[in-house]
Amino acid sequence: MQEKATAGVGINFIGYTKAQSDTDQLENNAGFVPECTYMFAGHAGYSPPVRLTGLLVLTFRVLHHLFVASHDPEEPPLIQPRIPLVGHVIGLLRNGNSYHSNIAKKCGRPIFTLGLPRGKMYIVISPDLVTACDRRAKIVSFAPYVVAFAKRILAAGQDSIRLLSEDLLEDKGTTTLRPETMKIMHQVMIPGDCLDELMQTVLNDVSRSLDTVITNGNQAVVPMFQWIRSFVGIASTNAIYGSERNPMKDPAVMDGFWAVDKDFALLGLEFLPGLIASAGNRGRERFFDAFRKYYATDSLQTASHLIKARYEVNRKHGVSDEDVAHFDLGVCTALLVNTVPAVWWTLYHVFSDEALLVELRRGIEATVSAQSESSEPSSATSIDVPHVIKTFPLLDSFVKEVLRVHSNSMSARFLLQDKVIEDDKGAAYLLKKGSFLAMPSARVHASSAAWGPNASTFDPARFLHLNSDKVPKSAYRAFGGGHALCPGRHFAMNEIMSILIIMVIKYDVAPLDSGWEIPETRDHISTSVTTPAKDFLVRIQPRKPSQYLEWDFTWEPKKRTMRR
Numbered sequence: 001m002q003e004k005a006t007a008g009v010g011i012n013f014i015g016y017t018k019a020q021s022d023t024d025q026l027e028n029n030a031g032f033v034p035e036c037t038y039m040f041a042g043h044a045g046y047s048p049p050v051r052l053t054g055l056l057v058l059t060f061r062v063l064h065h066l067f068v069a070s071h072d073p074e075e076p077p078l079i080q081p082r083i084p085l086v087g088h089v090i091g092l093l094r095n096g097n098s099y100h101s102n103i104a105k106k107c108g109r110p111i112f113t114l115g116l117p118r119g120k121m122y123i124v125i126s127p128d129l130v131t132a133c134d135r136r137a138k139i140v141s142f143a144p145y146v147v148a149f150a151k152r153i154l155a156a157g158q159d160s161i162r163l164l165s166e167d168l169l170e171d172k173g174t175t176t177l178r179p180e181t182m183k184i185m186h187q188v189m190i191p192g193d194c195l196d197e198l199m200q201t202v203l204n205d206v207s208r209s210l211d212t213v214i215t216n217g218n219q220a221v222v223p224m225f226q227w228i229r230s231f232v233g234i235a236s237t238n239a240i241y242g243s244e245r246n247p248m249k250d251p252a253v254m255d256g257f258w259a260v261d262k263d264f265a266l267l268g269l270e271f272l273p274g275l276i277a278s279a280g281n282r283g284r285e286r287f288f289d290a291f292r293k294y295y296a297t298d299s300l301q302t303a304s305h306l307i308k309a310r311y312e313v314n315r316k317h318g319v320s321d322e323d324v325a326h327f328d329l330g331v332c333t334a335l336l337v338n339t340v341p342a343v344w345w346t347l348y349h350v351f352s353d354e355a356l357l358v359e360l361r362r363g364i365e366a367t368v369s370a371q372s373e374s375s376e377p378s379s380a381t382s383i384d385v386p387h388v389i390k391t392f393p394l395l396d397s398f399v400k401e402v403l404r405v406h407s408n409s410m411s412a413r414f415l416l417q418d419k420v421i422e423d424d425k426g427a428a429y430l431l432k433k434g435s436f437l438a439m440p441s442a443r444v445h446a447s448s449a450a451w452g453p454n455a456s457t458f459d460p461a462r463f464l465h466l467n468s469d470k471v472p473k474s475a476y477r478a479f480g481g482g483h484a485l486c487p488g489r490h491f492a493m494n495e496i497m498s499i500l501i502i503m504v505i506k507y508d509v510a511p512l513d514s515g516w517e518i519p520e521t522r523d524h525i526s527t528s529v530t531t532p533a534k535d536f537l538v539r540i541q542p543r544k545p546s547q548y549l550e551w552d553f554t555w556e557p558k559k560r561t562m563r564r
């Protein structure tokens with residue numbers, strides 16, 4: 001098992017890679033130790049080792065008081081680390097997102113404060129306080145993280161960083177670079193013509209690449225995660241950059257991209273990247289180089305509306321082509337790092353649960369039969385994917401549940417001003433300017449107050465019978481919320497459901513060596529969905545007996561009477 005940890009500004013850059021099953025032993029890092037616990041250990045009546053420990057702890061405690069920001073009683077309750085000064089940092093480095101969850105479980109508070117050297121972090125657990133933060137999104141802001149990401153990971157130039165840092169409080173609405181970019185991304189990626197265009201490409205690409213790997217009558221043995229990563233990576237980037245000139249079609253660029261993702265936390269340190277994150281650093285240069293050439297050779301004309309619209313906004317604000325290429329590293333990160341594990345979990349759940357598999361196959365085939373009665377006869381059975389998604393809502397519910405259960409998003413924020421937030425019962429909490437804040441989705445998704453007594457159970461039909469009056473809107477955090485709500489959520493959901501439909505209709509998937517087992521998982525700093533710690537081989541074969549000989553998966557918006 002590998003562990004990777006580093007710290008930089010805020011929780012976005014406190015990363016780690018660790019199997020979740022090992023986390024319990026580390027819960028002890030956060031205790032509820034009274035201030036004076038160690039104060040008397042330096043007393044002369046104790047043995048020398050105890051006195052030394054006492055003195056060390058005393059020194060740490062003094063440093064803690066000097067370097068950890070003072071705590072106002074109006075702020076959320078302060079959780080003292082067992083090791084003064086650095087206890088929470090060690091806990092975060094070793095456990096990542098699970099650290100907050102473990103403390104939250106122990107202390108049972110709806111919101112609490114972790115003191116950090118020269119700062120503090122509020123952890124928000126209860127859905128109503130999450131709603132309160134989302135409502136004050138200009139002050140409880142995501143914007144500083146966007147700037148830090150552009151500087152540390154995208155290595156954007158000074159001018160672009162200055163443009164991104166303009167008007168952090170968004171008093172000027174969407175007129176500056178950062179909010180305007182998000183505005184057009186949301187506009188382009190809502191259900192409509194542009195999204196349909198992206199989905200047509202994805203669907204063609206996925207069908208074609210699966211057909212290539214598993215030719216009729218044959219089978220393929222592949223490492224499941226790596227295989228999903230490769231076909232989702234190509235299909236998604238072909239859709240947005242255009243399959244003709246997509247730079248990510250070059251395996252060296254694609255591998256370089258994943259090397260950046262692997263070294264994400266180390267690159268975030270901005271300290272000798274060529275030395276401490278050499279693979280990631282090389283991959284990043286290769287990526288920039290390829291995208292620089294993409295724009296220099298007028299390839300934009302082959303791109304999707306999404307990339308064209310982003311380019312226009314960037315140029316309007318004076319971003320250089322060089323930095324547009326750097327920003328594309330951010331686009332590819334958003335596009336791929338969560339969709340890949342989400343597809344993995346979706347396929348894992350459906351192929352490891354025979355009853356669910358049968359139910360999904362029946363449901364999809366029922367919509368196809370109903371459709372084919374009214375359509376023209378043809379040699380191939382045509383599956384209108386958006387029609388299937390609309391008429392068989394279990395698909396949507398199942399994928400949402402996959403994301404609810406496996407989401408590990410931080411929803412990291414930074415306080416740009418002091419702010420008081422209130423919960424539903426009127427309890428008020430002061431949040432101080434300059435503090436970090438996180439709303440870990442895993443805890444919010446586990447809230448039985450929001451999701452009912454079966455909150456911890458995996459229920460594919462949960463969203464079919466959900467009483468939306470009872471479940472607060474902000475209890476579902478798989479795609480974040482507030483101003484930082486994910487603009488790619490419709491595309492991601494459609495892509496995952498399309499792959500699910502193709503896979504269950506055409507193929508059987510089973511592990512090569514043994515049965516399906518719930519894998520150990522790990523969090524990764526860049527992702528909002530947990531990832532299996534180890535890859536394993538699966539056998540994929542065409543279903544036998546296959547009900548239909550030929551399949552033609554289409555995303556034909558014209559056939560639809562209503563849009564989703």
Ligand code: HEM
Nearest residue numbers: 334335338339342409411478479480481484486488492528
């Ligand atoms: C299953 C797939 C995906 C998941 C689980 C996911 C999840 C998230 C989450 C949790 C956030 C942060 C929200 C917050 O902090 O409150 C986010 C932000 C974002 N996502 Fe996604 N995402 C997915 C796919 C995509 C795709 C396909 C795109 C398309 C480009 C995308 C683009 C973005 C962008 C640009 C942001 C930043 C928003 C901002 O700066 O305001 N995501 N996503």
